[in-house]
Amino acid sequence: MNNLQQRILTGILFVCTLVGSIAIGKWTFFALFILISYLATNEFYHLAYRAKARPNRKIGIATSIYIFISFFLIASGLVPSKVTLGIIPLIVGLFVYELYRDSKVPFLNLAFTILGLVYVTTPLALFNFFVFPPSVTGTPVYSPHLLMGIFIFVWINDSGAYLVGSRFGRHKLFERISPKKTWEGSIGGGVLTMSAAVVMSRIFPQYGLIDMVVVALITVIAGTLGDLVESMFKRSIEVKDSGSFFPGHGGLLDRFDSIILAAPMVYFYFRLIS
Incomplete structure (x- = not known):
């Protein structure tokens, strides 16, 4: 070929x-795009290694998965929006974990880790609000x-x-x-x-x-x-x-x-x- x-x-x-x-x-959508979100964020972190950074892949990917799942649950009306507060300890954990890595470029590591969440994860997670548009009945319906x-x-x-x-x-x-x-x-x-x-x-x-x-x-x-x-x-x-x-x-x-x-x-x- x-x-x-x-x-x-x-x-x-x-x-x-x-x-x-x-x-x-909605479930085939969820399964595909949470996988894409995970793989794309991981791919971004591999690119960051080429830029001489050492992003925190484990916590970064865990945060990525949490963001996508929480956006899905919020958009589908299953949980309130305050579930996104769980992102805060994960982000704080990135800074704390960096203390123990003994890296010479902590700024670079943290910047690339968070950039992966902003540049890759969040746009993909917003897809959830496209497939669950506001409904006149107040109950989100997959569309x-x-x-x-x-x-x-x-x-x-x-x-x-x-x-x-x-x-x-x-x-x-x-x-x-x-x-x-x-x-x-x-x-x-x-x-x-x-x-x-x-x-x-x-x-x-x-x-x-x-x-x-x-x-x-x-x-x-x-x-x-x-x-x-x-x-x-x-x-x-x-x-x-x-x-x-x-x-x-x-x-x-x-x-x-x-x-x-x-x-x-x-x-x-x-x-x-x-």
């Missing part, structure tokens, strides 16, 4: 697993439409930017970080995503046209910036991929880099207008 065939097969399996797990129900729409927007934007950019791209978008990205590709991907937003507003009528267009716009802008941010991180430690989880595609962070910055902004938008 050549590299192209491997990439296509891996991509198809990834999309089918992701869409299937989200569509089936995968918004999260599914965001992923579709990300895929359309990425594919559109690649196709338009490879054909018409002339002006570099951010050459220092990503030499292949062009303004033409980004605009092309954005136009296709906006068009998809119109269609999505018809498929998911509970979200109006304005909401879908705003979500698409956020996804295009924040998603592109998220891709660039991850490229910046990888360039700083001179690696091509964040990992090797997906044969031919790189690591989990390579697949979720766009949505990592888009998810918090989509959450911010819906909280702002609620």
